[in-house]
Amino acid sequence: MKILNPYESNMEDRLQFSFRGSFDPHEPVEREFEVFLHALEASAGPWMPNVVQGKRNRKYSRANFWKAFMEVRDEVGVAIGLYRTTRPALEMTFSSWFSPSPPVLDVQFMLQPLSLFAEEARCSNFIDMVRAWASRYPVTYAVAHSHADEQLSGAPNYGRDMQVSIRDGFDKIYGVYWLNVFGPALVEAVGRERMLSTPVHLVEELPGGGVLLVTWPTVTDFASEESRQAQARALAHLRPDLDVDTVLLALRDRSATLAVVEPRFHPDVEPLLSRVTGACVISERQRKIAEFNASPPPEPEEWLPANAAFPVDVQDPADAREHYATLAEHLVAILHTQVPSVFETTPESLTDVDFHLWDRNFPETFERWKIDEQLMPAVGAYLGEVLVRRLGGQWIPRKKLEEAQVRVGNRVWLPFVRAQRYLGSRQALLDYSLTQIYREAERHRA
Secondary structure (H helix, E strand, C coil), X not given: CCCCCCCCCCCCCCEEEEEEECCCCCCCHHHHCXXXXXXXXXXXXXHCCCEEECCCEEECCHHHHHHHHHHHCCCCEEEEEEECCCCCEEEEEEEEECCCCCCEEEEEEEEECHHHHCCHHHHHHHHHHHHHHHHHCCEEEEEEEEHHHXXXXXXXXXXXXXXXXXXXXXXXXXXXXXEEEECHHHHHHHCHHHHHCXXXXXXXXXXXXXXXXXXXXXXXHCCCHHHHHHHHHHHHHHCCCCCHHHHHHHHHHHHHHHCCCCCCCCCCCHHHHHHXXXXXXXXXXXXXXXXXXXXXXXXXXXXXXXXXXXXXXCCCHHHHHHHHHHHHHHHHHHHCCCCHHHHHCCHHHHHHHHHHHHHCCXXXXXXXXXXXXXXXXXXXXXXXXXXXXXHCCEEECCCCHHHCEEEECCEEECHHHHHHHHCCCHHHHHHCCHHHHHHHHHHCCC
């Protein structure tokens, strides 16, 4: 069975949830985790996991959950995956650690799309689930929020060194999100009376001393002005050292960063830039779209009028053309595993090459001599071969690679010059893409 991956696309925001509590290791596990499973099954509705993963994937059922639990359990603990095969996409990890003490129940998940929680009733069901878990398993800290906005907030390190962050965790209130459960230690650090008087949508004291706090009725409205004001008031209330206006200003800036920007990409590079923005960290996606909208790539300059073409200056043109074909095969050899379409020598394969080289940042990852001496000739020859095979182009061989041309219609194109510019930097892969120059040549082939 194929499970969906909520990280596969950044086109939509996700609900991120983190829960860390404790449990009684002396109780039979079926009894101890009954509340966890019952609350999940009662509240999840359309996002209920339908796959449980232990040593293998099984269709979700209580019986299969316990099969997975027992087959992966060891003296340290258990880690089980819970997923879905249809939208919404879910990646959930249920972990229970028996050793070292104290025992820990850790539940993490990412759910896409966030828009699933646009209705207050569905958010209420989610809150009911978390309330049930937090009431049964005393919580250190739990949070549910927009994944994109949480990234912008600085979580989970909040400016701390990684090792310090791992050591200290959420040792004080660094931020307030849509749903928060503060454990007894955090409640006492803030002051129970102050915590319970937080001006938000919902505040509840939980068994064991924790407090459940929900800033706004629906999580999808997290970036609205009213929700941001509630979030700012809550954080400033719990952190009197912070100024509410300063906090609100930072939250508004995050909302502006996440505001949807309609792509207006040049049609020649739209397939490439859509993939690039889709691969960006979700919190940076809208900013990157705006950047591409404002700065379209320059028009290709690697061409000459056909009547100004350099003449053939090699003794055996057929041998030279065979050499270009061999160079193009070098690119196929380099990329065929990660970019299978490179075998096809099509305009779509050029876009796949563009994206792969950008995604892996070839120009700034590999030594410059390898880029200039090995990759550049292969890329230039491959581009030339696509122009020949798909646009009816003709190689005009030259002794110097940078002077070799492909005639298409009333222009000759310089694929090796383009490749040299293209491989100058990661940004150059987008500014001088193979996709764009092919589409420009296509328009001038008549």
